[in-house]
Amino acid sequence: MDSTFSYNFPAIKGIQAGKEYFVAMCPLRIIPKIFLFDEEEIPPEHRAQRILNKARIPEMTNYIVENQSDYVFSSITASIDGEIEFLPYNNGEISKDLGQLRIALDARFLINDGQHRRAAIEEALKISPEIGNETISVVFFHDAGLKKSQQIFSDLNRHAVNTTSSIGILYDHRDRMAMVTKDIILSNPLLSRYTDKERVSLSKNSPKILALNHIFNTNLKLLGKAKGDEIKDDEIEFLQDFWTVLCDSIVEWNLVLKKELSPRDLRANFIVGHGVFIESIGLVGNYLKTYHADQWQQYIRKLSKIDWNRSNNSDWLGRSFNHNGRIQKTTYTIQLTANRVKQLIGLPLTEAEQTLENKFFQGVE
Template identity: 25%
Template sequence: MAIQIPVVKGKTLSTEYWLGSLSFSAISKYVKLPENTDWDDVFGGKGGQEAQRKLAKTRVTNEIVPYLLNSDDAFFSSLALILVPSTGKPLKEGSDYKFIPIAADGKIGTLEIDESVDMFPADGQHRAAAIINAVKQDRGRMTSQEVPVVLLPYVDKEKLRQHFSDLNLNAKPVSQSMGYAFESRDPVVVLTKRIMKDVPLFEKRVNELSNSLAKKSPDVITMGTLVQAHHILLEALYGSKYKEKSDITDLRQVDPADERVGIVAEKLRDVWEVVIDNIPEWDLLMKGKVSARQLREGDPANGTAGYVFAFGLGWQAIATVAAALIKDERDDWSEGLAHCLRAVDWNKGGHWHGVAMVGDRVNNTGPGIKATAGYILSMGGLAAGDGGIVSAAPQDPN
């Protein structure tokens, strides 16, 4: 039985395509993901040119599928699907598909695709995988949902590879920070927007456009870094399943100014107040006596090299230390955090080599963040043991 899809026929230079939509049920049935070995021959065989990059399954399972299942207003941009006959030969009108025009201009009509034709996701493979997974989890609600599609005819292996290259190399996704700036559904982002107003240091000093700060940036942190720090802190405050807690889930699409947001945000604000109060340079910045650039890059006129705490690595490492102390359920985690922050020599220099820095560069990586957090704890006479935070003599990382 042929698939029938209302479409609009189009052409860009020499490439013909059809615009339409497919039900999630049809995506589940006819789209073969890149990991399917059926595509090996199309791309030159295993060990040669395989289909494309492997799926990031954790991202699909933990991020995109929940987005579909838990959002009443979820929306995907169009998938680009190549129509590939099972014979491996070029898509042929008459046997593989038929276009039945219903408008005088011949552009609007119905596309009938033979069931033997497979669909290869040249763009949108993670969205397609999420749709397939979501249908398995909630068939009753998901099967009838639709997603926009661009359908392209299979010509040959080289053309298919070129389509994939064109669609992926030319795509320029927005930065994580910019994406967060427009986000209203994620409760952690909603909380972050509230913190950006409630914490004086952050007000009008959070970069919402890029994932990193330029050397001359007057901002002190990116929104992406602040959101990630809040994930770390919320896990400590509410447990590993914090995303499922009603205190958090109830904040979806709530105005950041809402009182409910303020109640949870206050717990995060308490952490940032301890951090800012115990790093005196932040107070100097708020009083206009030093710039954010000078804190990061140093001031040659004064012979200063800058400070590690002023980088994204510093913010996330400090959040990690605060989270560890909160999880340790001490009488007052804030005293321990204040002690650790004041015990550290934050000036960039040799004592940070192999911890937060590689040479003269701050090493903003996952291992670097973890090592920096461990260093901060050790300078405070603490260490992360299997059962939590334990007292330990300060350790020399060198």
């Protein structure tokens, strides 16, 4: 192969399943040029698997642009349909797998894993072209006719395990709401002991009461914020005070803290052991912050008088749990639960909340 008419990458050769593959360091500036994303060029059997979720691209782009000193991207995996040649630097036993990978200019590349990374890199280069000389590792498989690429895609994703949103929050040291949420948990005796920082839903035998993502989502609702929004110091102070008052006001939580009630029995018998409850309180708290900024604490303390038992069908059936007794947490049930909490502590419903109530009762009838 003529090196003048080829892509040339320093690379390492490896063997998997008896077949060669190559790992190369590619400058970011050439990623959008060699890995074209033209759906017409992608075989039909691959298109459905590789439809870009364009909503993800701005967030990933901002991640690169705003963290140029410490962003991290994992390898892109790609199939090559075209002529390739590997030239080892020497034939020594130690270094025979180090060499130069040559790929014909007319070769086709199909990304098996990393199409969103590729799109984000392209957008980031438009904003910060200076990152073009930085590199990302690319794992190349030779696949004539791209016949095996569908199986490669399937195999790469078959055993992939996405991290839970709780883990994502726990390990996030950039998002201020994530940091504030973790600080609140750490400083609160009940939350620090009974918050599961890994899972997003708790099993019936879990020794915890709430999941980290429940508290994070509740904080967003309390402030009426979206993930990534700016948070002011006075809002952080409100969140800290809110959780202190709330934890003091939920009788059943304090029974758990005193070892008079187990977390298992709490979840089995009361809605206060579930995400639908705590996120509904976020909506109530946001209303109080907006319309009763000086009185919100006295309203939250009224929660101690409410019957949270799952046998209390008149208040929670169809809102927090269904007719089979199963807890249900959706945007709809969170709002319906919040509506009932507001009514029970003497707060009026907004026009939108009343409309939802009317639909709820029409459905019941």
